[in-house]
Amino acid sequence: MPEADGDGGATAATATGRDALDEARRVFRVESEAVAALARRLGPDFVRAVELLSAEPGRVIVSGIGKSGLVGRKIAATLTSTGTPASFLHPVDGLHGDLGIVGPDDVAILVSKSGETSELTGLVDHLVRGGVRIVLLTGRTDASLVRHADAVLDCGVAEEACSMDLAPTSSTTATMAMGDALAVVLLQRKGFRPDDFARIHPGGSLGRKLTLRVEDVMVAEEGEYPVLARDAVMRGCIVPLAEMRGTVPIVDEGRRVVGVVTAGDLTRLMERRTDFLDVPVTEVMNRDPKLAEMGELGSAAVRRMEEFGIMALPVVDGERRIRGIVHLHDLMRSGAV
Numbered sequence: 001m002p003e004a005d006g007d008g009g010a011t012a013a014t015a016t017g018r019d020a021l022d023e024a025r026r027v028f029r030v031e032s033e034a035v036a037a038l039a040r041r042l043g044p045d046f047v048r049a050v051e052l053l054s055a056e057p058g059r060v061i062v063s064g065i066g067k068s069g070l071v072g073r074k075i076a077a078t079l080t081s082t083g084t085p086a087s088f089l090h091p092v093d094g095l096h097g098d099l100g101i102v103g104p105d106d107v108a109i110l111v112s113k114s115g116e117t118s119e120l121t122g123l124v125d126h127l128v129r130g131g132v133r134i135v136l137l138t139g140r141t142d143a144s145l146v147r148h149a150d151a152v153l154d155c156g157v158a159e160e161a162c163s164m165d166l167a168p169t170s171s172t173t174a175t176m177a178m179g180d181a182l183a184v185v186l187l188q189r190k191g192f193r194p195d196d197f198a199r200i201h202p203g204g205s206l207g208r209k210l211t212l213r214v215e216d217v218m219v220a221e222e223g224e225y226p227v228l229a230r231d232a233v234m235r236g237c238i239v240p241l242a243e244m245r246g247t248v249p250i251v252d253e254g255r256r257v258v259g260v261v262t263a264g265d266l267t268r269l270m271e272r273r274t275d276f277l278d279v280p281v282t283e284v285m286n287r288d289p290k291l292a293e294m295g296e297l298g299s300a301a302v303r304r305m306e307e308f309g310i311m312a313l314p315v316v317d318g319e320r321r322i323r324g325i326v327h328l329h330d331l332m333r334s335g336a337v
Contacts, residue, residue: 023163026161027161027169030159030160030161030169030170031161031169031170031173031174033158034157034158034161034170034171034173034174035173035174035177037157037158037174038154038155038174038177038178038181041154045151045152045153045154046151046153046181046182048150048151049135049151049153049182050182050185050186050189052107052133052135052150052151053084053107053109053135053182053186054084054186054189054190056105056106056107056133057105058103058104058105058106058107059085059086059087059106060076060079060084060085060086060087060106060107060108060109061086061087061089061101061102061106061107061108061109061132062075062076062079062086062087062088062089062108062109062110062111063088063089063090063091063094063108063109063110063111063120063123064091064110064111064112064117064120065090065091065092065112065117065119065120067113067168067172068111068112068113068117068168068172068175069088069090069111070172071111071172071175071176071179072088072109072111073088074176074179075109075111075175075176075179075182075183076088078179078180078183079179079182079183079186082183082184082186082187082192083186083187083190083192084183084186084187084190086109087101089101089102089123091117091119091120091122091123092119094123094126095119095122095123095126099123099126099130102127102130102132103130104130104131104132106132107132107133107134107135108127108132108133108134108135109134109135109136109137109179109182110123110124110134110135110136110137110145110149111137111138111175112136112137112138112143112145113138113139113140113155113168113171113175114138114139114140114143115136115138115139115140115141115142115143115144115145115146116140116143116144116145117145120145121144121145124145124148128148133150134148134149134150134151135149135150135151135152135153136148136149136151136152136153137153137155137175137178137179138152138153138154138155138156139154139155139156139157139171140156141154141156153178155171155174155175155178156171156174157170157171157174158170161173212297212298212299212331212334213294213295213296213297213298214292214293214294214295214296214297214298214301214313214315214324214326214331215294215295215315215323215324216298216334217298217326217327217330217331217334218292218315218323218324218325218326218330219324219325219326219327220315220323220324225324225325226239226240226243226248226249227248227249227250227251227255227322228240228248228249228250228251228261228281229250229251229252229253230250230251230252230258230259230281230282231280232250232280232281233277233278233279233280233281234261234266234269234276234277234278234279234280234281234284235277235278236281237261237266237281238266238277241261241262241263241266246262246263246264246311246312247260247261247262247263247310247311247312247313247314247325248260248261248262249289249314249322249325250281250282250285251322254321255321255322256316256319256320256321256322257289257291257314257316257320257321257322258285258287259281259282259285259286259287259289260285260286260289260314261281261284261285261286262286265284265285265286266284269284289314290304290305290308290310290313291313291314291315291316291320292304292313292314292315292316292326293315293316293317293318294315294316294317294318294323298326298331298334301313301326301331302328302331302332305328305331306328310328311327311328311329312325312326312327312328313325313326
């Protein structure tokens with residue numbers, strides 16, 4: 001076997017790695033420019049498409065073939081998951097019996113880079129005769145399918161990211177972005193809320209983020225979490241701060257939270273005063289503490305904790321009465337983030 005030429009192999013590998021990175025960066029640049037160009041071309045037809053998709057009482061039928069079909073499946077899935085019921089219909093299957101799923105109250109989204117897809121042309125004739133409105137996502141606004149469409153969304157690209165300008169790359173990315181834009185605008189127009197999202201995503205991490213409430217995780221039993229009356233002194237905070245990860249709520253006679261003492265408050269007090277154990281908690285506590293409310297999403301509580309560097313939040317009811325304490329670690333273990 002021939003011997004390696006010193007560092008030549010390492011140099012060649014470095015050059016190859018550099019070329020790979022350069023090519024990947026070129027792909028990202030070309031595709032990002034293709035998506036940015038869509039925003040500059042948006043016009044009345046996009047508004048028209050949104051009106052059609054939001055006004056009809058039926059479902060959205062998405063169709064395409066090849067790579068366009070794969071993009072169409074993704075668009076249908078995104079629409080469905082954001083409150084606009086959609087189904088993917090393969091154009092060939094549609095011509096062989098599956099047109100039965102299409103009704104006159106439906107709207108069709110057809111995906112075709114060329115705008116000349118023969119399989120879609122046959123499907124369009126049946127859709128038009130059935131009174132189905134059509135939104136066309138295409139790379140050519142002068143194609144034959146355009147004349148049958150009620151709204152035409154230009155997804156054309158200057159070039160494919162493929163180095164031979166052949167494989168659908170930039171064009172599929174641009175079309176998926178257009179589908180996402182439609183889905184998000186429809187989501188907002190329909191008033192789709194996090195609760196609605198949670199209802200149709202009950203499983204997995206998304207479901208937990210959107211359904212987990214602070215009361216599902218908080219320490220709720222009286223006696224299991226510490227509270228101190230506002231006439232207490234800091235001596236009474238030492239053990240509770242250690243037990244409850246550095247947060248002790250201060251409450252009035254009606255168990256309404258009037259402040260919070262943290263481990264940081266205690267540390268700063270110890271640095272200033274030698275008689276810190278006898279200092280009233282009201283002189284140390286934060287009188288405007290961050291709180292969580294019953295019914296609040298755990299994910300919202302986590303965001304607030306991370307924003308303000310807090311490890312635990314008192315959970316209160318509508319009258320600010322203490323109901324428990326929720327800890328960041330417990331929320332994270334429960335899948336709130």
